[in-house]
Each structure stands twice: as structure tokens, then as C-alpha cells.
Amino acid sequence: MSLIVTGTLGIDSIETPTGSAQRVPGGSAAYFSAAASAQGPVRLVGAVGEDWPEEHRSVLSSFREIDLAGLEQRGGSQTFAWGGRYHDNMNVRDTLFTELGVLEEAPPSVPESFRDSRYVFLANSHPGVQNSFLDQLPDRALTVLDSMDLWIEIANADLHALIARVDGVMLNDSEVQQLTGIGNPYSAGRRILEMGPAFVIVKKGEHGAILVHEDGVATMPAFPVALEGVVDPTGAGDSFAGGFMAYLNRVDRCDLEALKSALAWGTVTASRTIEAFGLEGLRGLDMPALEERLDVFRSATHFE
């Protein structure tokens, strides 16, 4: 078993109604791998520039199960940087700035030592770049991709070609609607299955997530969190993906029952992320802590 993620590493600046964090470690691959590492080893492939703060490497290294052999630091390049501000209800945010930096250059390559990876998560990136990663991972057993509105709009054909190659698609509800033109997530999910994948996960933020699989469907609410429990929602979706994929890699299964359990592991993992700024909420997360939270989630959702 071996789990790999390809995605962004960024320098995030975040403002919420109650606080802020400046130039903290962020990016889809950072959140994914920090989240996944609570369940076991995870391999990270991503690029940063020469401005990447040394403290950010220390933060990622403190998550001991993250293998950083695929992290490329490039002289003369700038790290991806993002700034965002959340509205009062924390469900809406404005992007204050985006500096693409290395994301405009050639993508990093998969190190030789990572080429036998079996569980593959393609975090949000240009679908052409995501496609090129697949060619470097011949032993993959399960591939899941994330994407975003931008690529649905400007790289639609590339995205459709990629969707036909992967096993699973993970998008939020508005992206699924944009991709299919269908508002109902079950109907939209079935339309995406016709493009090739075995399953689709529709992320609904505070309203949970839905799984549409060729063998059936599942639906799960978000973890119960009161107002004071939501400090910074940044990275919740990538953390959900990290907990989800780490579970599948750990049990080495991807049938419907395993995917349902993986949804629950993703849900409780993401609930830790939003409790603090940046990656801080995931610090110290381990199997006992996840299992404890899973018991709370089971108790809140299961009925006699």
C-alpha cells in the first residue's frame, strides 16, 4: 500500500471575522498530506520557489509520515501564494490575491521512488498536468481527481479526457452542477459516471457529502460543529480528501462499503482542520484521536 498526492504547496494569508494568519503553509497537497499522515505514510509531489520559508518545511516535516522526496524547491521561482477573507457566516470567502508563481511553470515530476504508488490523489490542477502525472504512476490501483470551476470552464475537453481515465471524481456541489448542468447531486453524479469513473463524491461543505457509485449511493452529514468550533475553513476539502484516501489505502479496498467508511474518516479529519488556522488543527492528529472523533460522529448519525 502506498498513497501519493500531487498538488499545490502555497503561502496562505487568511482573514476571518475573528482573526487572521499571515504567510502560513497551505495549498492542496499540504492539507491533503498533513490530513492523510494521521493514518499512515503519504507521498507528496509539489513545487515551491526560492522564497519558500524554511519554517514551512519544518511544519511539513513535523507531520512525520509525509515523505517529502517529491518536493521540488526551484531557484529563481516564486512559491504559489494566496490570500482570502471569510465572510461572517464562514461559508463564503473572497480571494484577495493569487500569485501563481511555480504553478505557471512545468509541473514537478514523480520521483523514481514514488512510481510504485497505488492510491493516487490528483489535487486540483490543470487537467493536462494531472494527466501527465498518471503516465508516471503505472502501478496505480485507485485514482481520484479534484478539479475546480476554472478548469471546467477553460479546459473542459482536457478535463473530460481525464475523467474518463480515473476511478473517482471529487468535486463540490457547484462544480458538479457546472460540469453537468444538473442541480440534483444524485442525477449529476450519475451523469458523471457515464463519462467513465466508478464513483463521484459531491462535497457540500457544512451539509456533508454524497457518494454516487455504480453499486449504490451514500449520504453523510458534516461533523457537528458549533459556531465557536469554526476558526478557519481553509483546506477542509483537501483534508477531507486526505482522510478519505488514507483510509482506502490503509484497508486496501475500494468497494462501496469501504468508500462509505472512507467518507466518515474524511469527515472527521476535516472537522479537525477547521478548528484552527492553516495546518495547526491537524497537528497531533493520530489514529486514537480519529477513532474517538469517529465514535462521536457515529453516535450523532446512526439510529436504531
Added chain:
Amino acid sequence: MSLIVTGTLGIDSIETPTGSAQRVPGGSAAYFSAAASAQGPVRLVGAVGEDWPEEHRSVLSSFREIDLAGLEQRGGSQTFAWGGRYHDNMNVRDTLFTELGVLEEAPPSVPESFRDSRYVFLANSHPGVQNSFLDQLPDRALTVLDSMDLWIEIANADLHALIARVDGVMLNDSEVQQLTGIGNPYSAGRRILEMGPAFVIVKKGEHGAILVHEDGVATMPAFPVALEGVVDPTGAGDSFAGGFMAYLNRVDRCDLEALKSALAWGTVTASRTIEAFGLEGLRGLDMPALEERLDVFRSATHFE
């Protein structure tokens, strides 16, 4: 055990993107009692005018477990009538007309034979009217109330006084936010508990429902329904309440575990209502059909 509902009986005219129904039986007490009757007897208290169609009585009578002894038909009065049109996504509707009719007159009274009722649902009505029903039900074991934006706005003090008298409050997410000024449903629910009740149910439509109880919380998604499964959402909330209360009445418990199961019974009951116009989706619903749908719901929501 004895379940009673007080609320409206109406003549509904409904337009959806794919069809319409003219002058069909509707109103909160009609949906509640038709939904509850699948699990056992339910007593209905409501008033109609002399224009009330005889076919509507036949429809209600076809749900054999509804006791119509509390149905008052008034000469010289008009029945409450409502017209609505749903938007394409079925989550938004416009009210086309509202003719209050008997709702502007004195409320019906609880028949002597209903006064020993133990499980009481006060469907949406003026809180002063709801309060007057409580005085006529001295043996009540559990009282749950529904309300709406109008009463939160124009009868706020009456509503607060009533909330202090009941065991449970059932509102949708926007009403809970309006009542408390708090957007997070768990935090808003806790604020309402401070007003007196033992629990609050926050209905979120297609996103399910949340229970905030003095002993803990529960969260449940909606039943999985594809686009073609949603014909007419009218009455879904009242049907949810009917299935919920009928379960509690049937098991004669109102602890946290029972309330969680009741949420599930309410959820699967409501999923039948939206499959057809008016009360038609509830026709023929019985315990085996509910248990079958509950198995599907359990399979879609429970994880290992």
C-alpha cells in the same frame, strides 16, 4: 398512547416545472396526519369552510387511521386556500396567493374525546392560538411546535412564551437563524434550549435535519432522491413532523436515542410525500413500506 395535531386544512394549487395540481387537499394538519397515519392512529383538529370539497373529506378518510372528530366545517366561512409555484431547482417557491378564510376566525376547539392526547404537535399557526390548544390538553407527555417567519416577526413575545411551555421546537434553518440571530444551527439550537425546551430540530430541506438536545446532538442527511424523484416538495416538512411524532407516540419514549430514530422515520416519510402532488405520495404508505425505505436509508448513511 395518543397522537394529536392541530393545524391547517387547505385547498392547494401547485405549479412545478413539470406539472401542476389544482385545488388538491393540503395544509399542515392534512400532511402531518396523512404521514403519521402510516404508523398508527392520529387525531386531527382543524377548521374548514362551507366551500370545502367533499372529495377532500374522502381523501382524508381514505387514510383510515386519521380520526376526523376534531374537523370543524363552518357554514358561511371559506376554507384556507394557497397557491404556489416552484422554481426549476424545486428548492425555491413563490406564493401566488393566500386566502386565510377560517384561519382569521376563532380556532377550532379540541373535542372532549381528544383531551387525553399525550403526544401533541402544534403545526404552524399564531402562537396565541397554539397556546390555547395546550390549555385543552392537560395529559400531554410531549409537545412539539412548528412556527414560521411571520410569527417570529409579528408575535415574537407570544412565541417566546409558548417556546417556554413546550418540550420541542421544530423549525427550518432560516427560521432558527431569524429567531436567534445565529447562523450556525448547533449554536442557534443551544440558544433556543436556554428558552426552555428539551430539544430543537432544525430542518434543512434537501440537506437533512439536525437535532440539538440537552443530552447531545444528532445530524441526519435527507433521503437520497434523484431529480426525477422530486415531483412536488409541498408538505415535506409537515410529513417529516408526522413521521417523527408518530414514531415517538408509537414507542412512547422521548429520550435522545428515540428522537434520533424518530428523525429517520420522519426523513423516510417525507421522502414519499415529494414523489407526487399533494397527499398522493403518502397514499398506501404503511409500516412495511416505511421499514423497507428505512433499510435503504440506513444502508446509505451507516458506516462500518
